[in-house]
Amino acid sequence: MDELRSPALAKAVEAFASLPGIGRKTAMRMVLHLLKQDDADVMRFGDALIRLKQDVTFCETCHNLSESDLCHICANPNRQHHIICIVEDIRDVMAIENTGEYKGVYHVLGGRISPMEGVGPTDLHIDSLIKRLQENKIEEIIFALSCTLEGDTTNFYLFKKMASFSIPVTTIARGIGVGDELEFADELTLARSILHRLPYEKTLAG
Amino acid sequence: MDELRSPALAKAVEAFASLPGIGRKTAMRMVLHLLKQDDADVMRFGDALIRLKQDVTFCETCHNLSESDLCHICANPNRQHHIICIVEDIRDVMAIENTGEYKGVYHVLGGRISPMEGVGPTDLHIDSLIKRLQENKIEEIIFALSCTLEGDTTNFYLFKKMASFSIPVTTIARGIGVGDELEFADELTLARSILHRLPYEKTLAG
Numbered sequence: 001m002d003e004l005r006s007p008a009l010a011k012a013v014e015a016f017a018s019l020p021g022i023g024r025k026t027a028m029r030m031v032l033h034l035l036k037q038d039d040a041d042v043m044r045f046g047d048a049l050i051r052l053k054q055d056v057t058f059c060e061t062c063h064n065l066s067e068s069d070l071c072h073i074c075a076n077p078n079r080q081h082h083i084i085c086i087v088e089d090i091r092d093v094m095a096i097e098n099t100g101e102y103k104g105v106y107h108v109l110g111g112r113i114s115p116m117e118g119v120g121p122t123d124l125h126i127d128s129l130i131k132r133l134q135e136n137k138i139e140e141i142i143f144a145l146s147c148t149l150e151g152d153t154t155n156f157y158l159f160k161k162m163a164s165f166s167i168p169v170t171t172i173a174r175g176i177g178v179g180d181e182l183e184f185a186d187e188l189t190l191a192r193s194i195l196h197r198l199p200y201e202k203t204l205a206g
Numbered sequence: 207m208d209e210l211r212s213p214a215l216a217k218a219v220e221a222f223a224s225l226p227g228i229g230r231k232t233a234m235r236m237v238l239h240l241l242k243q244d245d246a247d248v249m250r251f252g253d254a255l256i257r258l259k260q261d262v263t264f265c266e267t268c269h270n271l272s273e274s275d276l277c278h279i280c281a282n283p284n285r286q287h288h289i290i291c292i293v294e295d296i297r298d299v300m301a302i303e304n305t306g307e308y309k310g311v312y313h314v315l316g317g318r319i320s321p322m323e324g325v326g327p328t329d330l331h332i333d334s335l336i337k338r339l340q341e342n343k344i345e346e347i348i349f350a351l352s353c354t355l356e357g358d359t360t361n362f363y364l365f366k367k368m369a370s371f372s373i374p375v376t377t378i379a380r381g382i383g384v385g386d387e388l389e390f391a392d393e394l395t396l397a398r399s400i401l402h403r404l405p406y407e408k409t410l411a412g
Contacts, residue, residue: 006273008254008261015251019236030225031258032296035271039259045221046255048214049240053248055214056241065241067212090238 061132063108063125064093073097073105080104082139084132086158088112088146096144104142107132112145112154121157129158133165143171267338269314269331270299279303279311286310288345290338292364294318294352302350310348313338318351318360327363335364339371349377 009031016027034042058064059071062084066072073079073093083104087093093106109124132138141162145151159169175193176185185193215237222233240248264270265277272278279285279299289310293299299312315330338344347368351357365375381399382391391399 006262006271008257008273009271011250011254012258015254018247018251020239021232021235026227028297028300029227033226034255034258035262041224042255042259044217045224046252048217048221049248049252049255051214052218052237052240053245056212065212065215067214091234094234 061128062106063110063128064106065090078103082137083142084129084138084140085142085144086129087144088151092144104140109145109154112148112150113157114150114153124154126158126161130161133162133167138165138167141167141169143169147174267334268312269316269334270312271296284309288343289348290335290344290346291348291350292335293350294357298350310346315351315360318354318356319363320356320359330360332364332367336367339368339373344371344373347373347375349375353380 012031012034013024013027016022016030017024019027022030034045055067057066057068059066059074060069061074062071064071064073068075074081080103084107085096085102085104086107086109087096088109088111090108093108096102096106107125107129109126109129111119111124113119113121113124141158143155143158145154155171162169173196174189175196176182176189182190218237218240219230219233222228222236223230225233228236240251261273263272263274265272265280266275267280268277270277270279274281280287286309290313291302291308291310292313292315293302294315294317296314299314302308302312313331313335315332315335317325317330319325319327319330347364349361349364351360361377368375379402380395381402382388382395388396
């Protein structure tokens with residue numbers, strides 16, 4: 001950027017380039033796009049970022065995004081507070097909420113145990129989960145972590161850690177996606193979907 | 207975003223999603239990334255955007271980016287102001303400047319004539335180019351537009367428009383890239399590089 005001699009431009013490019021998956025060239029394209037927009041639009045963009053950190057915080061109970069101490073899910077008396085769904089990240093909460101099928105509450109771990117990436121159990125919101133189990137009468141824990149080595153490791157770690165509470169633990173169903181062709185499914189998924197087959201009547205109810 | 211009930215979050219996601227090539231999912235990932243950063247970093251990001259529009263403007267002469275009336279290239283008395291290189295966009299200026307081989311000045315058109323995309327000659331900085339030719343003694347015009355149908359159309363339009371000035375017009379060389387294997391070059395490029403072959407001694411000079 002030196003060849004442009006514009007510190008304001010260089011700073012904006014640097015800011016965008018700090019985002020995940022954005023290199024300097026893409027950052028430059030974004031900044032040039034913004035330069036062509038109305039002043040008011042770009043100001044609003046800047047304001048939105050400044051407000052973001054001021055207004056958005058994390059739920060004290062489940063670590064979901066929130067604009068107050070409790071997120072709207074934890075604060076909702078109509079949710080089933082005795083069922084906790086454990087997810088890796090806030091986007092998983094959004095994905096499950098979008099289905100409209102889940103009435104329980106969540107616990108956002110903030111990642112998964114991954115020795116390769118240097119993420120250990122203490123880096124995740126596990127202590128606060130155990131505290132929730134100690135202080136509340138929880139009747140079911142649902143594991144909804146990703147179906148990977150790290151996800152399985154994390155599931156197993158949590159399972160061991162929660163054994164003393166003797167709370168029923170379930171995990172979301174894995175299998176062939178709705179609308180997917182059998183012939184294109186990978187063998188592991190297909191194997192799982194055969195092993196975990198359901199009585200046909202059950203699928204009619206859904 | 208409704209399911210999160212956070213207007214601050216929704217606004218930030220919307221802002222990022224307005225950037226070229228960024229969908230709502232990527233925008234969400236960027237915002238979640240920012241939420242995990244230090245307050246000061248995010249403030250700096252917001253500030254950078256607000257400053258961008260305040261500080262950065264376009265050069266009166268060549269439409270390059272600038273923080274004053276004239277860009278650093280037009281304001282530099284050591285550049286060859288009688289040679290104008292015509293480019294589509296500011297990134298092309300940067301790319302050519304990075305080579306360190308060009309000592310003339312530029313004229314940024316701001317695009318290329320494209321009937322398909324509804325871009326006509328009046329949408330480009332062509333009037334200001336003609337004015338430059340009228341008011342200054344220009345000795346060479348270099349076409350450095352992209353080698354596409356639109357680029358060629360724009361070149362031809364400009365060539366006709368500038369005919370009365372009888373200024374020598376050149377275009378940057380097209381051919382096999384330095385370091386590229388011949389067998390992987392497309393036929394058009396290879397054909398051009400044979401047609402426009404150079405005396406070998408010339409290539410030694412560079």
